[in-house]
Amino acid sequence: MTAPDDTVLLRVEGRAAHLVLNRPRALNALTHAMVRRIDEALTAWERDPAVETVVLTGAGERGLCAGGDIRSIHADVTTGDGAATRAFWRDEYRLDARIARYPKPYVAVMDGFVMGGGVGVSAHGGVRLVTEHSRVAMPETGIGFVPDVGGTYLLSLAPGGLGTHLALTGAQVTAGDALRCGLADHFVPATSLPLLIADLSDAPVREVLARYVADAPPGPLDDERAWIDHCYAAPTVEEIVDRLRADGSRAAKEAAETLLSRSPTALKVTLEALRRARGLGSLEAVLDQEYRVSCAALASHDLAEGIRAQVIDKDRTPRWNPGTLAGVGGDDVARYFAPLGDRELALADGAVTQEVAW
Template sequence: MSEPELIVERRGALGLLTLNRPRALNALTHGMVLEIRAALDAWAGDDAVRTVAIRGAGDRAFCAGGDIVGLHRDATSGDGRAAAVFWRDEYRLNAAIARYPKPIVALMHGIVLGGGVGLSAHASHRVVTDSTRIGMPETGIGFIPDVGGTWLLSRAPGELGTHLALTAGSVGAGDALALGLADAFLEAERLEALVSALESERADSAIARLSGPAPSAPLLAEQPWIDAAYVGDDPLAVLARLDAAPEPAAHEAAASIRAKSPTSVGVTLAALRAARGMPDLEHALAAEFRLALRALLSPDFAEGVRAQVIDKDRAPHWSPPTLQSLDPAAAHAAAAPLTPAERERFAVDEWTAA
């Protein structure tokens, strides 16, 4: 008998969800998204459940994102409708986590990427450990930071979120706390003690009792040159400032951005700037849904996943190949309302947090 992809448990006053695909770094399938939402909906009205916790099986990852290979298959040999429904339901889950009426404790140990960020960083109590690595790697696969990533990163201090998004970088526990992606730090060996405590103790008191001081935040220390370089909404100007900066890390950032999908870099920067002015997460998710559907039709998404995940040759051929050849107007237009033809093609309407 195969193992369930999601383990749903009641332990005292705790509702515990364990993502159970450790060999796949607990990557989310559509079925897992639906099961998590069903459990949350059931526990929301259950007075016996005071707190919910979400964790990943194994030591390597909380969640490495969505099922990218399945999305790639739909982009290259399907009609895109399966991907559209997955994103619709995943984003609805992200919104439900953000507005959940009870504490949700996300145990963000190990790798936390893409969809794993959406599953954890909108929770009320976000716990990181010494093994945590959080990132939004989307520009490296021809995609955009979604699952509320534009909302989260646009609200990080200064331009740190912009830097992380455009370079597809990742950060450890200290920087996750500094960027507003996490709330508390625990040594990894205390995670099981926290889960046990949550069976009877309130989330705030259990986390306060078991947490420790925040570790160092090396990216935060780089904020002066990052803020100076990433200001504005022109990706070419950002690259020019990075090239001209005296810091070697700035030159590394420029090289990293040039290796990413030019379309994704341009769309991502425009999306981050738009998200700064949005009133809430749900507006950002609605915009990201449009961006995701259009990215699915872009040749860069299929090529990026091929190069990074399937063939793993790490040599994508982007179209267009450089930021200089990217139409800036196209980047800003990517978040426009869906056209009737797009709604018919994907068999979805505009996203709402139903």
């Protein structure tokens, strides 16, 4: 393995190996070095017969992971040629696919904030735990980007219009709604997590889960399915906004206002990506698509501008270009899906689906 790096802490206790994302001041945002270290650890533990379970947690009290290190992306796109970010995404997406096919139980503790790249390293795992503190989101349209790390795959599988709502608005969901949307598997009270994690050192995952899994508090989206399913079934973003505005509920009108504050290009590309994802079949095929979309976004105006407004200058007033939904044409959207030739991620070409039983 590479030289020690304290941004990901590794340890083995009994039958369980532990990955601890350790950048708490940055809410454990992922760097390229962290992605490589996680991948190397998974390789070593896959070959180690003494390791039966892998457990992912985040340092600090705020959450598992806020996403990728977008400050580094901004620096790369504004002062460089984007090569470092493309390399980061290539390794990150490959890691996400690997986690989904990992042959040993991969337990992701999704306590607190889990956003963007944090969803990638957790929500593709075989055992995904949420708590009353969990806040799960794919907030990319707010920075002129599109849900990636397999996010369009996961959200395309959510029931009704829920996935489209979460992808376009970037709304955060609590435990009950994360379970409803297929982003998590089990609810565990936060106070039980230390005991659960300790027990994984001595007992199989299924046995440990039986001791601690509880019923999740109901999520608010259950009561909003009627307007969500109706509004997000519209064929275009413009029509989605019109339906949201026409709906009588306050929540629908707030969703419309949120959409109108997002990058118009990112919204239209996100809707197209979600709908294409439904027909692609595998996570690997969707990640291949997301890589094309992400590379195109890297060359766009809105990604750098969105990060500037939300993270660098923090003026919260991005100047999108085009600035309206009407200004984004079909050709503008189509170019995000253009083949990359010999630069394709090409995960689907070598994908082998594994049925894992524990």
